Amino acid sequence: MASIRKHRDKYQVQIRRQGYPALSKSFNKLSDAKEWARLMETKADRKELGPDRKVLATLTLASLVQRYRDEILPRNKGGQVETIMLDAFLRHPICKKTLADLSTSDFTGYRDDRMSDGEGEKAITAKSVKRLLSPIQHMFSVAMEEWGVPLKENPLANFKLRVVDNKRQRRLLEGERDKLLQAGKKTQNPLVMLIVRLALETAMRRGEILALRWRDIDLERRSVTIREAKNGHSRTIPLTSAAIIVIGEAKGRTTENKIAENALVFPMAPNALLLSWNRLVGRAKLDDLHFHDLRHEAISRLFELGLTVPEVASISGHRTLGQLMRYAHANHSSIRAKLIAAE
Numbered sequence: 001m002a003s004i005r006k007h008r009d010k011y012q013v014q015i016r017r018q019g020y021p022a023l024s025k026s027f028n029k030l031s032d033a034k035e036w037a038r039l040m041e042t043k044a045d046r047k048e049l050g051p052d053r054k055v056l057a058t059l060t061l062a063s064l065v066q067r068y069r070d071e072i073l074p075r076n077k078g079g080q081v082e083t084i085m086l087d088a089f090l091r092h093p094i095c096k097k098t099l100a101d102l103s104t105s106d107f108t109g110y111r112d113d114r115m116s117d118g119e120g121e122k123a124i125t126a127k128s129v130k131r132l133l134s135p136i137q138h139m140f141s142v143a144m145e146e147w148g149v150p151l152k153e154n155p156l157a158n159f160k161l162r163v164v165d166n167k168r169q170r171r172l173l174e175g176e177r178d179k180l181l182q183a184g185k186k187t188q189n190p191l192v193m194l195i196v197r198l199a200l201e202t203a204m205r206r207g208e209i210l211a212l213r214w215r216d217i218d219l220e221r222r223s224v225t226i227r228e229a230k231n232g233h234s235r236t237i238p239l240t241s242a243a244i245i246v247i248g249e250a251k252g253r254t255t256e257n258k259i260a261e262n263a264l265v266f267p268m269a270p271n272a273l274l275l276s277w278n279r280l281v282g283r284a285k286l287d288d289l290h291f292h293d294l295r296h297e298a299i300s301r302l303f304e305l306g307l308t309v310p311e312v313a314s315i316s317g318h319r320t321l322g323q324l325m326r327y328a329h330a331n332h333s334s335i336r337a338k339l340i341a342a343e
Contacts, residue, residue, distance in 0.1 A: 002014070002015045002037035002038075002040070002041055003015075004030070004033050004034065004037065007026075009028075010026040010027065010028065011026065011027045011028070011029070011030050011032075011033040012024065012025075012026050012033075013025050013026070013027065013033045013036060013037050015037060015040050015041065055150055056098060056099040056100035056149075056150065056151070057098050057099075057100040057101075058098070059098060059099045059149065060095065060096060060097065060098050060099070061094060061095045061096075061097055061098075061099065061102055062090055062095035062096065064099070064139060064140075064143055064149070065086055065089065065090055065095060065136070065139065066090070067147075068086070068135070068139040068142065068143075069082075069083055069086045069087070072139070072142060073086070073135075077207075077228070080269075080270050080271065081270065082135045084271065085131075085132055085135065086135060086136075088132075089132060089136070092110060092113075094106055094107070094109070094110050099149070099151065102155055103155060104155050104156070104158055104159055106155075107133065107155060107156060107159050108159070110129075111126075111129050111133075111161060114128075114129050114132075115129060126161055129161060130161050133156060133159070133161075136156060137154065137156040137157075137159075140154040140155060140156060141154060169296075170288065170289065170290070170293045170296060171293070171296060171297050171300055172289075172293075172297050176284075176286055176289070177200075179284040179285070179286060180196065180280070180281075180284050180286065180289075181193070181197075182284070183280055183283040183284035184196065184280060186283060187276060187279075187280055188276075189268070189272075189276055190253060191250070191253075191266050191267075191268050192268075192273065192276045192277070192280065194246050194249055194250050194266065195209050195210075195266055195268070195273065196277075196280075196291075196294065197242070197243075197246045198243055198246045198247070199291070199294040199295060199298065200294050200297060200298050201239075201240050201242050201243035201246065201298065202224070202237060202239070202240075202243055202298065202315070203237075203295050203298035203299050203302065203315055203316050204226065204237075204295070205229070205292070205295060206270065206273065206291050206292070207270070208226050208229060209266060210264070210266055210268060210270060210273065211227075211228075211264075212224065212226075212264065212265045212266065213261070213262055213263060213264055213265060214251075214259050214260070214261050214262075214263055214265055215261035215262060216265075217247060217265070219239075219244065219247070222238060222239045222244065223236050223237065223238055223239060224236070224237055224239055224243075226317070229317045233317065233319070235314065235315075235317050237314070237315045238315070247265070250265055250266065273291075274291070277291050295316075299312060299315075299316050299324070302315060302316075309321060309324065312324065
């Protein structure tokens with residue numbers, strides 16, 4: 001709020017706003033003092049005034065990241081993965097900077113550092129940097145809008161990062177499925193291979209499988225309901241005979257006499273599955289195979305079986321044709337066989 005008082009023959013204006021430095025100015029006329037006060041308050045409302053650097057100097061980027069990790073991420077879907085990302089980000093020197101000294105150029109330096117062979121860290125792609133900074137950008141928005149941190153603007157609002165479209169087209173090559181299943185026999189946690197087999201049969205995402213509960217499975221109708229997918233929509237998908245066998249094996253491994261409907265079908269932490277998957281791929285000696293490639297493989301096989309685009313989309317959960325076709329890559333040998341048969 002602005003306060004105006006007369007001192008001798010001058011009108012002194014003082015404006016104090018939380019998060020902004022105190023402003024003061026003297027005028028000969030009261031009308032000029034009121035006009036300046038209105039102007040400064042309007043600028044403050046529009047966040048056109050510079051923030052109070054004394055306040056920003058007391059806050060480090062690390063303190064902001066830690067608060068976001070502890071207060072916001074637990075409420076987010078996929079928060080566990082982002083927590084791991086932020087824990088790694090906190091080890092970077094940029095987190096030691098105060099908000100008063102932080103600028104977009106610091107994130108440009110972080111980008112260049114991570115995309116080069118930095119000391120002790122493997123170089124990553126522009127796409128990975130963008131994924132790492134996405135929660136940081138949202139964190140600044142939350143800090144400004146909900147926490148009252150007096151930043152003039154989001155430091156990442158004008159951050160530019162050119163991402164090359166390098167969408168994966170990895171499918172299982174001939175014999176790789178058998179290698180994967182063979183290597184799975186040495187996996188200590190039996191749930192890992194059940195999850196892998198179910199992913200190949202249903203095209204479900206890793207998070208969707210791990211969130212699956214017994215109440216979501218209807219063996220009588222041979223279907224499973226995904227209550228909330230990555231895009232926020234639910235869907236019900238059919239189960240193949242092989243998928244039903246997997247669910248039966250999972251049910252047989254429970255120690256309870258009666259399975260609680262709300263119990264998880266595969267009680268396993270996402271990071272534990274990721275580590276197990278990496279060891280599995282290593283034993284199978286498969287090059288550059290990600291867990292998400294199993295979804296790619298399953299969707300492509302659905303097209304090869306002759307399902308229409310709407311039918312595949314109802315299983316995969318994609319909302320647009322463009323999203324779906326990213327995953328649809330037919331086996332070239334299958335295409336050649338059809339072409340030869342048509343001659």
